[in-house]
Amino acid sequence: MPISVFLADDHPIVRSSVRTEIERMSGFSVVGEASTSDELITFMEHGSCDLLITDFNMPGVHNEDGLSMLDAIVHLKPELSILVLTMLTNSGLLRAIHDRGVAGLVSKSDHMAEMTSALQTIASGQDYVSANVRRVLCSPKGNVMKSPLSMLTEREAEVLRLFVSGRTISEIAAQRGRSVKTVSHQKISAMGKLGLRNDPELYAYAHQNGFFN
Known part of the structure; x- marks a missing residue:
């Protein structure tokens, strides 16, 4: 059976681009979309998928804070693989996301080929961090501490x-x-x-x- 994927991003163009990329690949199937954190949490409460691809910050009444949203998802679906797609460039926040055990981190500034690589890597049971995100995460410790x-x-x-x-x-x-x-x-x-x-x-x-x- 194909790996079921749920997409969450408040920008329709981003969701459309990611969906198009997924539909070009074999072994994956998009089962739904959300444009707010509330819609995403509602799906997590009542639906199911194998992989979630989500933005970090989305509008919502209860879960618009990205870290709180991730915590809520992990609480509801502790075994779910999560790929975070974000424009964040702050090392502290990226580390906080990474430390929550997400399966992947990809920057929206990355080429769409990164998304393909991330999906293939996560499907094989491994974690994936794109080169741009890794560059921020691996910045000298001294610089991070001075922030x-x-x-x-x-x-x-x-x-x-x-x-x-x-x-x-x-x-x-x-x-x-x-x-x-x-x-x-x-x-x-x-x-x-x-x-x-x-x-x-x-x-x-x-x-x-x-x-x-």
């Missing part, structure tokens, strides 16, 4: 990602089961570590450093 983002706790980084994605402090607190005071403190602490004085500086920093793509 201000490496000083953030996971919850601080999560709060910033959700805030920049459009959530208010109150919404983040309700969504994550924390007090507004705690979330506000985590945001202030994270911005202090990054040397950011206000929200416009935070938005600019996020986009300049490939932190939330």
